[in-house]
Amino acid sequence: MIALLACRQDPVPRDGPVPPEGESGLDTAAPGRPAFVAPAEAEDLDPAAGVVRVALTAAPHAYTVGGLAVDGWAYDAGVPGPTLRADVGDRLVVELTNALPDPTTIHWHGLSVPYAMDGVTWRADPVPPGGTFTYDFVLTRPGTFWYHPHFDADGQLDRGLYGMLIVEDPDEPATDREVLLVLDDWTESLGDDPHGLAPFPATWAVNGVVGPELVLRGGETVRVRILNASNTRYLDLRGMRWIGGDQGLLPAPVEPADVLLAPGDRAELEWLVGAEGFTLRTEAYTLDGGVALGEAQELLTVAVQDGAPAPPPIAWPVDPTPPASDPGATDITWVFSGEGDAWLIDGEKYPDVTIETLALGQEAVIEVRNLSATEHPFHLHGHAFEVLSAGGVAPGWRRVEDTVNVRIREAVRLKLVADNPGDWMAHCHVLPHAHDGMMTVLRVGP
Ligand code: C2O
Ligand code: CU
Numbered sequence: 001m002i003a004l005l006a007c008r009q010d011p012v013p014r015d016g017p018v019p020p021e022g023e024s025g026l027d028t029a030a031p032g033r034p035a036f037v038a039p040a041e042a043e044d045l046d047p048a049a050g051v052v053r054v055a056l057t058a059a060p061h062a063y064t065v066g067g068l069a070v071d072g073w074a075y076d077a078g079v080p081g082p083t084l085r086a087d088v089g090d091r092l093v094v095e096l097t098n099a100l101p102d103p104t105t106i107h108w109h110g111l112s113v114p115y116a117m118d119g120v121t122w123r124a125d126p127v128p129p130g131g132t133f134t135y136d137f138v139l140t141r142p143g144t145f146w147y148h149p150h151f152d153a154d155g156q157l158d159r160g161l162y163g164m165l166i167v168e169d170p171d172e173p174a175t176d177r178e179v180l181l182v183l184d185d186w187t188e189s190l191g192d193d194p195h196g197l198a199p200f201p202a203t204w205a206v207n208g209v210v211g212p213e214l215v216l217r218g219g220e221t222v223r224v225r226i227l228n229a230s231n232t233r234y235l236d237l238r239g240m241r242w243i244g245g246d247q248g249l250l251p252a253p254v255e256p257a258d259v260l261l262a263p264g265d266r267a268e269l270e271w272l273v274g275a276e277g278f279t280l281r282t283e284a285y286t287l288d289g290g291v292a293l294g295e296a297q298e299l300l301t302v303a304v305q306d307g308a309p310a311p312p313p314i315a316w317p318v319d320p321t322p323p324a325s326d327p328g329a330t331d332i333t334w335v336f337s338g339e340g341d342a343w344l345i346d347g348e349k350y351p352d353v354t355i356e357t358l359a360l361g362q363e364a365v366i367e368v369r370n371l372s373a374t375e376h377p378f379h380l381h382g383h384a385f386e387v388l389s390a391g392g393v394a395p396g397w398r399r400v401e402d403t404v405n406v407r408i409r410e411a412v413r414l415k416l417v418a419d420n421p422g423d424w425m426a427h428c429h430v431l432p433h434a435h436d437g438m439m440t441v442l443r444v445g446p
Helices: 153-159 186-190 431-435
Strands: 051-065 068-075 084-087 091-098 107-109 132-138 143-148 163-168 177-185 204-206 213-217 221-228 235-245 248-261 266-272 278-282 297-305 332-339 342-345 356-358 363-370 376-380 385-390 403-406 411-417 422-428 439-444
Touching: 051 084, 068 153, 084 091, 143 153, 143 221, 143 248, 143 266, 153 431, 163 177, 163 221, 177 186, 177 297, 204 297, 221 235, 235 278, 248 266, 332 356, 332 376, 342 422, 363 376, 363 403, 376 411, 385 403, 403 411, 422 431
Parallel strands: 051 091, 084 163, 177 221, 213 297, 332 363, 356 439
Antiparallel strands: 051 068, 091 132, 107 143, 143 163, 177 204, 221 266, 235 248, 235 266, 278 297, 332 342, 363 411, 376 403, 376 422, 385 411, 422 439
């Protein structure tokens, strides 16, 4: 159970953690709005080049979000947990200590890691309370990834266990600043049942702060990396300059773009800061024009210091590889259905599932069909995939993802190369749906 709940205070307190003094060289927020807080950065404990070694402790942690005292859980006493950062090609070693009262694991969402490092409990036990586990793998792709438990995932994420993992490519162009936005809907925690859908309107917290103000300098170029870490809510950002998705930079920037972030999705934006401040807001994303999942909300206000004209756009690399064409044949079809507290793939409820198998090295097409009355972000472990089409429409560019939203009555067709042996989870990233059965297994190799 989520143990929480103090009374809701008013107004929102401004007592969140404060960035180290002088770090940004800019003033903090104007009175009346809480200051923007960047997530902590994990320390690399290994001086060797090419190896990033990090120690993470998962432990109970009391914190405050939007005036509500949360008796939560955290990595290294921070919600979000510390950002892990390394270069593509580096070996990442993470020593996890489980100081929670429950078992836990870490899953590296969006990375293709060896199966034993994937943090799932289908064939292995979780890390027991008081136990440790060392995750150790090589980072093969640049991009904005994240980490979270894969044991009681909906309960453990909801309490605060998640953080960003950024894999940098030193060949990508630099910006003047990078801003990380880890977005979570803290009202999800208010339900009596951590596995249920919150009955409350969404209230988004940005790095654990509701409605913060970020101060930037006019004339700056900013690379913004966004993660939707919520269990159930969607973000709908309009008119963005969209440069990156789940799996790193897009083949070319898209502008103006409407960016949908389903639970588990990431996006990268470019901000060209001029003399005027602005607001980042989400619209009320609706289920195919039906019930809205939350209201339109201001997520973050940007104030500008030292007004200067906006800089020209960065010349992001352009990848001319055309989108894959659909071979027509389908290797695996997964049909999503369900309602209430029974969510099914092919009529089956995890863990009583039929295992689909692909040969190692096989190029395969997977079709995910949604027959239910709500949307589902489909996520596959161990592999990225290319979206061939959604609702019969092919994307206008090479769209490589690890999490893709499947709308009501829609079929999404995906292409992948099954190059990573293991029993990979395939599931809906609305975590209460996964908890209630919407998860299956893709076996790659014998
Ligand atoms: Cu982000 Cu199987 O999860
Ligand atoms: Cu779902």
